[in-house]
Amino acid sequence: MISEEFCSVKNVGNEVSELQTVYDKQLVELRTLTNDNDRLSKQLSQYKQQLIDSEQQHKQLTNSIENLEKDIESSRKELVELDKKVLTDTEHVKQLQRRHEAVSTGTAVVGSSSQFAHGLNDDSQLTNKEKLDKYKEQRGEITTKIKQLQQRIDHSTGELKKLRLEQKSLTSKQGTYSSMRTEFDKKKTILNQCEKDLNKLQFDVERLKQYRTEVRNDDEKMARDQNRLQQMKRQNHQLDFQYTNPTPNFDRAKHVHGLVATLFNINDTKYAQALELTAGGKLFNVVVDTDETSKLLFKYGDLRKRITFVPLNRITSNLIPKNKIESARRELGDSNSIFLAKDLVNYDRSKYETLMNYVFGSTIICSTSAIAQRVAFDEKLGLNAMAITLDGDIYNPAGILSGGDRSGTNRGPTLLEIVGEMNQLEENIRQYNSNNRQELTKLERDYVQYQNLQQQIDSLTNEIQLLELKLAQNDEHRLQIEITTLEQQELNNKKEFDEQRHEEKILNDKINELEKLFKNEGEAKKKELAEIEQLMKKAEKQVDLSQKRSREMQTQIKGEAKKKELAEIEQLMKKAEKQVDLSQKRSREMQTQIKDLEMQLESQRAELDTLTSDMDTLRNTIETNTQSLNDANKTLSNKQIEIDELLSNLQTKRSRLTEYNNRIHTLHQKEQQLIKERRDNELQLEKNKHSIVDLQNIVKESVRRRQLIIEKHGRWIEEEKDKFGIPGGQYDFASMNIGKMQKDAKDDKEKVTKMSKHVDERAMTLLEQKRAMYKQLLTKQKKVLKDKANIERVVAEWDKKKQEALRIAWQRVNKSFGEIFSTLLHNANAKLTSLNGHYDADRAPKDLVLTGLEIKVQFGSLWKETLDELSGGQRSLAGLSLVLALLQYSPAPLYILDEVDAALDMSHTQNIGLVIRKSFRNAQFIIVSLKDGMFSNANVLFTTKFVNGISTVSRAENVPNKKSKDKEK
Secondary structure, three states: OHHHHHHHHHHHHHHHHHHHHHHHHHHHHHHHHHHHHHHHHHHHHHHHHHHHHHHHHHHHHHHHHHHHHHHHHHHHHHHHHHHHHHHHHHHHHHHHHHHHHHHHHOOOOOOOHHHHHHHHOOOOOOOHHHHHHHHHHHHHHHHHHHHHHHHHHHHHHHHHHHHHHHHHHHHHHOOOHHHHHHHHHHHHHHHHHHHHHHHHHOOOHHHHHHHHHHHHHHHHHHHHHHHHHHHHHHHOHHHOOOOOOOOOOOOHHHHEEEEHHHOOEEOOHHHHHHHHHHHHHHHHOEEEOOHHHHHHHHHHOOOOOOOOEEEOOOOOOOOOOHHHHHHHHHHHOOOOOEEEHHHHEEOOHHHHHHHHHHHHOOEEEEOOHHHHHHHHHOOOOOOOOEEEEOOOOEEOOOOOEEOOOOOOOOOOOOHHHHHHHHHHHHHHHHHHHHOOHHHHHHHHHHHHHHHHHHHHHHHHHHHHHHHHHHHHOOHHHHHHHHHHHHHHHHHHHHHHHHHHHHHHHHHHHHHHHHHHHHHOHHHHHHHHHHHHHHHHHHHHHHHHHHHHHHHHHHHHHHHHHHHHHHHHHHHHHHHHHHHHHHHHHHHHHHHHHHHHHHHHHHHHHHHHHHHHHHHHHHHHHHHHHHHHHHHHHHHHHHHHHHHHHHHHHHHHHHHHHHHHHHHHHHHHHHHHHHHHHHHHHHHHHHHHHHHHHHHHHHHHHHHHHHHHHHHHOHHHHHHHHHHEOOOOOOEOOOOOOHHHHHHHHHHHHHHHHHHOOOOOOOHHHHHHHHHHHHHHHHHHHHHHHHHHHHHHHHHHHHHHHHHHHHHHHHHHHHHHHHHHHHHHOOOEEEEEEEOOOOOOHHHOOOOHHHHOEEEEEEEOOEEEOOHHHOOHHHHHHHHHHHHHHHHHHOOOOEEEEEOOOOOOOHHHHHHHHHHHHHHOOOOEEEEEOOOHHHHOOOOEEEEEEEEOOEEEEEEEEOOOOOOOOOOOO
């Protein structure tokens, strides 16, 4: 049933997958159509806007052409005026020339040249009439623009009214847009909030990568330092203090401070050797806070080696006073010659002041041996303290000196230098553990938040895009977009309309002001004439006075005035000529400007024709795009219907799939229940099987007991068997009263209980048990005796084989022993004999193993009774011969001999090499030797020697008599 459900679920799942694929494909097509629809809508809006802009541009070009025609006419008028001005300026130049000639000849009145200067001064500003014309022209342009803007505003207002009515109609028909829009705005708000949170988080992924890289680099460095630290700890195991906590919650940092060597640093490594000698064995003492802590560690700390503890509350010191040291420095005349050892180390003074006084407070470090000698023995210095030089020489006031020349030794780092390096490595490890890790932890935390926000943003973005697609397919949304666009355009047009109105008002004010100025010009002139008449009267009086004064001074300054007048006339002539040139240049520019304006006019007329043609094309394009948009909307609606059907079908399939899953879940529960019941049944079955086995065992036991009863009472049963079950007989079981019999049995038990106090009821049972045990013991005895005979027979056979093997080995070893010994020592012989005096191996004693063998040596015809009669070399040869004989008997592929020729002379050594080379051709020997006799028989020589303190090995083949005096094992 479950398999059928699974098949159904699989089929429905496949259908759901297929529908999902189709749905996704249709959704992609829908998005494509929506995008095309949006594109067409945008193009249509753009074309409409282009048409409006083209119409406005058409009007502007028309106005521009009219303005250009006016500008051309105005420029031509200005050109005529410039020509007139050029003629006037030319006439002025001629007048100045004539004036210059008159002044030069003395016929002109001095000072009259100012009239010409006044006539030549040009006002660079426009006249009021020109300003008025310019302002009116600008006002005309602004008025035209205002009319265009008003047309745009009226057009957009009408369009907005139509679109709002259409939107209202769609809202009453559909009513789904508001809910979709609400959901869209809600998700958009959540998305904006997530983006704000993401920006507020200010998470930088590159920064996280950088910190990860730095921490990874720190980990690599820390691993190297840890390996180096562990290596140094292994090499300097005396610096490693291990213990177990003596009590629960034991505070290691508070109670155990560590070895003395680890609690300080040296100021300069040149003092390391002297400070190490100063502290001595105290460097390896363990510092604890109190003596109670040391007792606990001794008792329960599981210490693995002997440790000396230094309790901080118990130590005392003998510190050399500073005034004595200063006095000694003055006496020596050198402030850097002696130092208190304590002053050359850095430590935590709040904790270890007393400790450092105890370790370093009574020793002086000296720069030279002479100063150290005076510090230790010179009474004048008043120190009489232990002095140690930088080279490690020790001067004890008790008269003990130690040290010596260390300049030739290749000394490695001192213990304190090693401790300093280890402390530095531990500090580096602490730094690596703290560097960037807190910041990385924070960044990792922020990264999780960043990922959550990013995932939420991605999810919301997808949902919003889907909603946008749905909204884009909604006519109400499309209308809303068009309404929003038109409202924005209307707002911009109104803003520009207000600005143009403001500019028009400013121009009207300026025009009114100028027109008012022209209106009041007549009254101003009358007033100005009255003022001029008054000024003229005053001027006449002043002229009379001036003429009188002029006549008085005319004679005096006539010559100077003439020169000055000529200079002024020349300047005015130059200015007038310059003005003529400027006017002519301006005239040429005006002619060029007129030509440019005419060309621009022709260009704008051509542009107007092109624009008219483009407007016709745009109208045709708008009609075509409108038709395409309508077709696209129909296709989009059809596609939306298909997608809705697919979505509905997909939801139905998913509902079926959910239903199947629920059914499968229910079936799984039933299956689990059945499995549980099956297991319970199997368990009950196992119990029943065990019960059956127990019953079978009971039956077997009953059968066995029945058999025992039959065996025990078999004869009686055979005799009485015929009487069993006979009615009225003694064994009529059917007529027996079980209740009476049980009562009789109970009475019998009570009797037995009473009798058990006087009679041993187990006696008969024990008798039977003992008889059975006796029979078993007899059976076992027979078996043991049989096994004993077999073992004795096998042992006898093994003894015979062992004796035979020993005899054969004795014969072969004896033969080789004699041959090798006679080779090593000429005219001599040796062999192994039994301790009972039998020399012949063929006549060996029966128990050769227990008897034992001894070495007999013959020189000439005389056999030596004991080896004590031999010399050391002879004994060595005998022993070596026996060893080689044994090796020949039981050969091996490789032998290693270490200086076996140490007690032999050169000839015997050479004989040994000869024996090995000839007698052991199938084996390889590695021999350590210092004698040439052995070298001459070697195939390959390896020599070792020290070169610059380094052991080197060299190899040579077939080199006879090779010497190696530098051999070292």
